[in-house]
Amino acid sequence: MFTDNPMPSQIDEKRRRALLGVQTSTLGHLRDHGFVLGLTPNQRPIAFAGTAVTVRLPHLDSTALHVAADKLRPGDVLVVEQSGDSRSCFGGMVAFTSKIRGAEGVVLAGAMNDFDEVLELGLPVFSSGVSARTTRILGVEGSINVPVTVGGAVVAPGDAILADSDGIAVLAEKEIDEVVTTLKRKEEAEPKLKSKIRSGGSLSEWSGAARRFAEGSSVA
Known part of the structure; x- marks a missing residue:
């Protein structure tokens, strides 16, 4: 059929x-x-x-x-x-x-x-x-x-x-329209972030990973 x-x-x-x-x-x-x-x-x-x-x-x-x-x-x-x-x-x-x-x-x-x-x-x-x-x-x-x-x-x-x-x-x-708008906004922020990292800035601080890592770390 x-x-x-x-x-x-x-x-x-x-x-x-x-x-x-x-x-x-x-x-x-x-x-x-x-x-x-x-x-x-x-x-x-x-x-x-x-x-x-x-x-x-x-x-x-x-x-x-x-x-x-x-x-x-x-x-x-x-x-x-x-x-x-x-x-x-x-x-x-x-x-x-x-x-x-x-x-x-x-x-x-x-x-x-x-x-x-x-x-x-x-x-x-x-x-x-x-x-x-x-x-x-x-x-x-x-x-x-x-x-x-x-x-x-x-x-x-x-x-x-x-x-x-x-x-x-x-x-x-x-x-489509909402997804494209959201993704463009996120992608357009990347060149500025790369420039900051090139100048010594922190990826982990920008992403929040540094804070999360600190919260989950144990003191030896």
Whole structure:
């Protein structure tokens, strides 16, 4: 059985670009939830952001992924949940189609193949690894634009995906403006702090670590 839900509304380009101006690790200073874990990028440095278009596959049948690739738009990020074994669902032709349609990047809870070809395309991909064993077009089942679970994070169609060399964060569309404002404020304070440290200032005093350390220290 196949599910083919409508494509989600896209995050507008100004807000998508604003996400590219902040870092996932800065968000990681502030919260633990909403991060995709355990996937590896096909290149570093890497950075992309966009609207999640989701696909759920059984372990062997990638029919729905081929259909979804044709639907991708500029500004989309393809997010794939693949249950089952370690075979690859994402190779050269799916990557080429995704790139031509305008995908900003790809997040796979599964392996990829045609690694060098995908790298040459310049398509950024996070995956669980690389495998010569691949899926098939079997016409058994699959779902497009349903909530999926990838690397421990739930991704709904239309969510914002922010990925860089440190990892992948998933944001609800309504969170974008507040998160960008908060992260920019935090990141813009860093040059001033670096200047203070260069002049002999204390990182541990700025962060509060010195006080916490003193509170927890025992006298020998």
